[in-house]
Amino acid sequence: MDQTTTSPQTTHKARSFSFSWAGLLPFLLPILLIAIWQVSVSAGWVDSQLLPSPLAVIQDGIALWQTGELPKNISISLYRATTGFVLGGSIGFILGLANGLSMFSRRLLDSSIQMLRNIPHLSLIPLVIILLGIGETAKISLVTIGVMFPIYINTFHGITSVDPNLMEMGHAYGLSKWEQFTKIIFPGALPTILVGVRYALGVMWTTLIVAETISSNSGIGYMATNAQEFMDMATVLLCIVIYALLGKLSDLIAKALESLCLNWQNQGGASRE
Amino acid sequence: MSNALVTLDHIDKQYGDNHALKDVSFDIQQGEFVALVGMSGGGKSTLLRLIAQLEQPSAGTITYSQPNLVTRVMFQDGRLLPWMTTLQNVSFNSHDAKVKARAQATLDAVGLSDFAAQYPAALSGGQKQRLALARALMADPQLLLLDEPLGALDALTRRNMQAFITQICDEKHLTTLLITHDVDEAARMADRVIVVKSGRNVYETKGAKGQDAETVARVAEEVLEVILAPEQAVTARA
Numbered sequence: 001m002d003q004t005t006t007s008p009q010t011t012h013k014a015r016s017f018s019f020s021w022a023g024l025l026p027f028l029l030p031i032l033l034i035a036i037w038q039v040s041v042s043a044g045w046v047d048s049q050l051l052p053s054p055l056a057v058i059q060d061g062i063a064l065w066q067t068g069e070l071p072k073n074i075s076i077s078l079y080r081a082t083t084g085f086v087l088g089g090s091i092g093f094i095l096g097l098a099n100g101l102s103m104f105s106r107r108l109l110d111s112s113i114q115m116l117r118n119i120p121h122l123s124l125i126p127l128v129i130i131l132l133g134i135g136e137t138a139k140i141s142l143v144t145i146g147v148m149f150p151i152y153i154n155t156f157h158g159i160t161s162v163d164p165n166l167m168e169m170g171h172a173y174g175l176s177k178w179e180q181f182t183k184i185i186f187p188g189a190l191p192t193i194l195v196g197v198r199y200a201l202g203v204m205w206t207t208l209i210v211a212e213t214i215s216s217n218s219g220i221g222y223m224a225t226n227a228q229e230f231m232d233m234a235t236v237l238l239c240i241v242i243y244a245l246l247g248k249l250s251d252l253i254a255k256a257l258e259s260l261c262l263n264w265q266n267q268g269g270a271s272r273e
Numbered sequence: 274m275s276n277a278l279v280t281l282d283h284i285d286k287q288y289g290d291n292h293a294l295k296d297v298s299f300d301i302q303q304g305e306f307v308a309l310v311g312m313s314g315g316g317k318s319t320l321l322r323l324i325a326q327l328e329q330p331s332a333g334t335i336t337y338s339q340p341n342l343v344t345r346v347m348f349q350d351g352r353l354l355p356w357m358t359t360l361q362n363v364s365f366n367s368h369d370a371k372v373k374a375r376a377q378a379t380l381d382a383v384g385l386s387d388f389a390a391q392y393p394a395a396l397s398g399g400q401k402q403r404l405a406l407a408r409a410l411m412a413d414p415q416l417l418l419l420d421e422p423l424g425a426l427d428a429l430t431r432r433n434m435q436a437f438i439t440q441i442c443d444e445k446h447l448t449t450l451l452i453t454h455d456v457d458e459a460a461r462m463a464d465r466v467i468v469v470k471s472g473r474n475v476y477e478t479k480g481a482k483g484q485d486a487e488t489v490a491r492v493a494e495e496v497l498e499v500i501l502a503p504e505q506a507v508t509a510r511a
Contacts, residue, residue: 166352173365175365188356267392
């Protein structure tokens with residue numbers, strides 16, 4: 001009898017082992033980096049005043065959470081980010097739709113929007129401060145402006161890039177204008193729009209960080225600036241980690257949205273006649 | 274007595290300097306399966322697009338036997354909506370229960386009922402064209418326009434689909450116009466074959482639908498000779 005034949009049980013075990021290992025891979029590098037960081041500080045290779053250990057950062061986070069300062073500042077930052085994203089996303093989406101669908105609107109507005117888009121929105125901070133002060137309106141406005149353009153350009157591009165053959169098919173099959181939009185144009189544009197959403201989420205956090213750093217008395221950015229003035233490196237690093245985690249979270253939400261709306265992109269494979 | 278569903282009368286079509294169609298006149302009788310055959314660039318697809326009212330002729334008239342004639346096109350590239358399932362593609366994702374039931378029945382008729390929940394990306398080439406056919410049949414059209422629907426398929430699948438389309442059209446007594454560059458296909462499927470060459474309909478002959486292989490081959494050869502012959506303005510009916 002052949003002793004080298006692989007039994008179904010062995011194959012199943014090998015597959016389970018491979019699956020678990022593959023699931024751990026994305027975490028390997030961060031865990032390794034944190035471990036090296038911790039060892040470096042613990043062994044005295046790095047000055048802990050300049051670069052506190054991961055443990056010190058975690059302890060600092062726990063302390064700030066217990067005092068209520070951390071949840072308060074995270075909430076305020078989340079509020080600003082979300083409000084600015086919704087406002088900027090809505091404006092960008094509506095303009096992108098209008099200019100994508102209407103030649104008149106495109107000719108009227110697109111050139112001006114493209115010109116404004118090329119102004120680095122962070123350079124508008126002094127203007128925003130002068131016009132709107134340093135309150136919530138100014139910060140939310142900056143996030144709104146930052147988010148608007150990626151959503152606009154991707155919505156516009158998505159709409160105008162829908163396969164004209166599909167549009168012609170819709171017309172040939174007697175679909176109304178509304179049906180053509182809901183069944184062909186919008187679903188066809190959605191992948192590009194969602195890429196814009198993911199990109200805009202990154203811009204949202206970047207803009208918020210800067211806005212809170214320059215002119216604020218609350219928020220994660222304020223916490224980091226305040227900590228920097230007192231050489232509280234643990235809090236500075238904590239804020240960086242929080243931004244990273246919030247950014248990752250928003251990216252996961254965007255990916256989940258893509259999976260939900262675009263699951264048809266993952267369907268495929270051969271089938272036999 | 275003429276029972277023409279569609280009549281083309283001295284049709285001209287120009288795209289700038291390109292004179293795509295020149296004085297084309299023919300009709301399609303009720304229940305007839307007509308094939309337009311010719312080399313690429315000869316004007317066949319342009320004629321189909323005009324009949325489908327996707328474009329307007331530069332001159333001449335196209336007359337339909339009744340207003341609001343229900344016409345459906347089956348395109349060569351299928352033009353299925355990738356974000357809709359097979360069943361949804363047939364009904365354009367209608368939420369009406371009756372429409373959905375009818376869509377399911379149409380899928381059954383083309384042998385795709387097992388693939389109702391699949392997306393088009395999961396279907397083979399032949400299955401995609403069957404889906405496109407199902408979608409075209411969904412509206413119970415009076416005129417079916419087939420724009421080289423089998424061009425992208427392998428030879429065996431193509432032959433199967435030819436028989437399938439012919440069977441469906443016969444069962445429904447569908448008036449059909451087929452555009453193809455395959456003379457064998459035209460001869461095999463059509464009641465009448467019209468040769469389009471350099472924008473003109475230059476020849477027409479009786480097709481060999483339902484006939485034996487020898488007759489199909491004879492008609493195909495006859496049509497091929499016309500296509501390959503030097504420029505001529507002969508219109509003949511066999």
